């Protein structure tokens with residue numbers, strides 16, 4: 001088993017395949033978008049596959065494809081198909097905004113993808129437009145229907161923001177009454193590509209849970225999985241469940257089993273670090289698999305203890321102003 005210098009198992013890779021996106025969520029990027037990466041800057045299909053299979057060979061058994069929006073990348077289904085055939089990979093999942101996803105759902109099911117994270121911050125079309133700056137609410141809801149119809153586990157990710165969507169907390173919880181979905185409320189993080197001023201959060205995990213508990217006093221704490229980043233709860237009589245992710249408070253670092261690779265091939269061993277290894281350069285300058293593995297192991301054995309330490313160690317403040325689409329949320 002692959003472990004870091006703090007004894008934490010590392011078995012989960014989050015692979016961001018593009019920085020591009022068809023939404024402009026204000027907490028992730030500015031209205032005009034980002035200075036998009038050029039095609040040569042992005043990892044190619046072959047490079048994504050090589051990095052993935054190297055890491056699976058070292059002990060990673062779960063990969064999440066994220067971005068940017070994975071489905072704006074033209075070779076995404078080819079990549080998913082190849083990854084799904086990797087021996088040793090037990091779980092392949094995707095985080096998507098759901099705008100382009102619906103037509104691919106039956107193929108995802110066929111590839112063995114059992115669970116998808118769908119980002120949806122509101123059940124109100126006007127607020128959806130205000131948050132994402134695009135009129136795509138119906139398309140996202142259609143994806144939700146398709147995922148449920150194909151019996152794929154759905155986790156709905158909702159970022160909670162003062163003055164934007166706190167009125168959606170209870171309707172999103174209500175969704176779990178009849179639908180077998182996990183709704184997970186996420187604290188807002190500073191990675192908005194300077195889309196707006198960030199001055200801390202008014203709604204942390206404690207306040208979000210207080211709001212839910214007030215209306216659902218019968219809510220019960222569930223047993224969280226060993227590496228869960230969410231605190232999970234069941235409400236008696238509801239088919240789904242709810243959770244809260246303390247992404248800004250960073251309460252889950254002690255059991256963090258995940259590493260990230262950005263769209264340009266930078267390895268991040270913490271969401272809050274500014275990159276610890278340039279895998280793309282290693283691949284493009286002819287390093288063999290053993291050399292890449294050695295460099296990966298070194299990075300894993302020098303991992304920050306938690307997100308606060310990683311943030312203190314960053315070399316420039318630029319990473320804090322980065323967009324989540326470049327980090328790979």
Ligand code: SAM
Pocket residue numbers: 021027028066067068069070095096097098117118119157158159186187188189190191192247324325328329
């Ligand atoms: N485009 C896809 C999507 O939105 O699902 C995948 C990439 S997106 C960067 C991954 C997740 O990061 C989404 O659930 C999104 O809500 C979350 N996210 C983006 N910016 C964030 C921020 N500043 N704070 C908290 N979560 C954020």
Ligand code: SF4
Pocket residue numbers: 021022023024025028029067068069097119324325
């Ligand atoms: Fe796009 Fe996802 Fe960022 Fe929204 S959160 S702008 S959907 S990458």
